[in-house]
Amino acid sequence: MSLTDDFNAAAARMKGLPQRPSNDELLQAYGLYKQGTEGDVNTAQPWAVQLEARAKWDAWSSRKGMTQDTAKEQYVALVDVLAAKYG
Numbered sequence: 001m002s003l004t005d006d007f008n009a010a011a012a013r014m015k016g017l018p019q020r021p022s023n024d025e026l027l028q029a030y031g032l033y034k035q036g037t038e039g040d041v042n043t044a045q046p047w048a049v050q051l052e053a054r055a056k057w058d059a060w061s062s063r064k065g066m067t068q069d070t071a072k073e074q075y076v077a078l079v080d081v082l083a084a085k086y087g
Contacts, residue, residue: 007036007072010079019086023055029078031059035071040064 001009014029021029034041034056041061046053063071 003072006076010076014079017086021082027059031063032071032075034060035063035066036068
């Protein structure tokens with residue numbers, strides 16, 4: 001399987017976890033997913049009072065400069081850990 005296939009399979013596994021991961025784990029996954037699919041953050045930073053949007057933006061922004069392939073590899077590894085923990 002290619003990295004893209006592994007990444008897409010991991011995204012499907014993430015959605016199908018029987019138990020919800022912690023917010024920190026979800027934010028890690030979100031940041032890696034966005035970096036893997038879109039590259040560096042390309043939107044304006046949300047206001048601090050927009051808590052959920054700001055947390056997601058910060059998680060994505062923290063991956064700035066990481067290649068999309070590296071983000072995909074780390075996402076797949078994180079989903080493997082979460083599937084073992086929650087699946």
